[in-house]
Amino acid sequence: MSQKSQPDLGRVALLETMRGQGKEWEVLAPCYGVTNPNPPWKTSLTAMCDSLDASGALAALDRRRAEDELAEGVYSDVPAPESQLLALVHTMLNRGLVAEGELASRMRTVRSRLEAV
Amino acid sequence: MTDTPKYGSSGADQCHKAAPTVGEITDFEILEIAVRELAIERGLFTADDHRRFTEFAESIGPAGGSRLVAKIWTDPAFKARAMQDPVKACLEIGIDWSKPTGFGTPSDYTHLTILENTPTLHHVITCTLCSCYPRPLLGMSPEWYRTTNYRRRLPRWPRQVLAEFGLILPPEVEVRVEDSNQKCRFMVLPVRPEGTENWTEEQLAEIVTRDCMIGVALPRPGKTADVHPVHKARRPVHSSHQEEGAR
Numbered sequence: 001m002s003q004k005s006q007p008d009l010g011r012v013a014l015l016e017t018m019r020g021q022g023k024e025w026e027v028l029a030p031c032y033g034v035t036n037p038n039p040p041w042k043t044s045l046t047a048m049c050d051s052l053d054a055s056g057a058l059a060a061l062d063r064r065r066a067e068d069e070l071a072e073g074v075y076s077d078v079p080a081p082e083s084q085l086l087a088l089v090h091t092m093l094n095r096g097l098v099a100e101g102e103l104a105s106r107m108r109t110v111r112s113r114l115e116a117v
Numbered sequence: 118m119t120d121t122p123k124y125g126s127s128g129a130d131q132c133h134k135a136a137p138t139v140g141e142i143t144d145f146e147i148l149e150i151a152v153r154e155l156a157i158e159r160g161l162f163t164a165d166d167h168r169r170f171t172e173f174a175e176s177i178g179p180a181g182g183s184r185l186v187a188k189i190w191t192d193p194a195f196k197a198r199a200m201q202d203p204v205k206a207c208l209e210i211g212i213d214w215s216k217p218t219g220f221g222t223p224s225d226y227t228h229l230t231i232l233e234n235t236p237t238l239h240h241v242i243t244c245t246l247c248s249c250y251p252r253p254l255l256g257m258s259p260e261w262y263r264t265t266n267y268r269r270r271l272p273r274w275p276r277q278v279l280a281e282f283g284l285i286l287p288p289e290v291e292v293r294v295e296d297s298n299q300k301c302r303f304m305v306l307p308v309r310p311e312g313t314e315n316w317t318e319e320q321l322a323e324i325v326t327r328d329c330m331i332g333v334a335l336p337r338p339g340k341t342a343d344v345h346p347v348h349k350a351r352r353p354v355h356s357s358h359q360e361e362g363a364r
Contacts, residue, residue: 051166107148
């Protein structure tokens with residue numbers, strides 16, 4: 001295995017803030033009487049993984065290796081598919097594909113856009 | 118004036134209630150959107166790539182595999198073609214492994230092998246390396262298929278793992294575990310169950326569930342959904358020591 005494919009198992013401050021809020025789909029969906037087993041963003045997440053693989057930006061095998069290690073360590077208390085999302089972003093941050101600061105900023109922008117009335 | 122209700126005001130329409138939705142926006146939803154937008158802006162992939170892969174993911178499901186098995190069970194000539202060249206035979210039932218790019222997805226354009234079960238041989242599939250799965254035929258893999266628990270334990274203790282799915286095979290039935298990889302995918306062809314004589318392909322397809330084609334279940338008349346048993350612990354661990362520790 002190449003050095004590059006080894007995930008950094010350290011904590012990511014931005015992602016740490018999302019844990020333990022009881023907002024995982026398996027917790028939230030029953031509160032609203034929703035029976036769909038997957039959140040609405042799951043298909044988009046799958047397509048993002050395929051797109052990264054197809055472009056060569058992040059090979060599926062490297063991503064899955066990192067996901068396995070992160071899901072058993074850093075995100076062992078997070079259910080799927082949230083753990084898959086956190087592991088993907090964690091890996092993208094580690095590889096410099098996106099930066100934590102710009103991601104935090106973009107998250108604020110997206111939230112204000114989605115909550116606009 | 119007639120009694121005919123106007124469109125949109127019939128009793129049935131008045132009773133219609135939209136399916137419930139989650140009424141809040143979570144950080145996870147925001148994160149998925151934000152990282153995707155940044156990835157597109159940085160040129161890691163295009164919005165069009167993402168749209169095509171999304172459409173692909175939404176278009177696939179286990180129904181394709183169910184149709185394939187039902188046709189194999191009822192059409193000996195098709196079975197011969199399918200066993201010889203499964204990817205080509207899939208085209209006959211409308212499944213094109215080259216979608217959505219013309220060469221599949223990087224991890225899906227593969228060599229497909231159909232594993233035929235017999236009364237004395239049972240196959241079950243996994244991917245010990247990651248979670249390779251015959252997506253064009255079976256759709257997205259179930260979450261348990263992706264877990265390291267299933268992937269590590271199945272090759273070592275296949276009968277034990279199958280029993281946890283409620284599938285207990287007699288000792289005279291040989292169990293073979295096939296390990297998928299990025300270029301080789303497998304699908305299990307179950308034995309056609311008794312009591313399905315003279316059934317149509319459509320009837321047969323209904324009982325060929327996703328789990329039957331993974332190999333963790335067997336088809337049987339009347340069973341049209343995958344239901345996993347929940348085993349109660351025989352000797353549950355009491356948590357009194359944990360409660361003490363929390364004090």
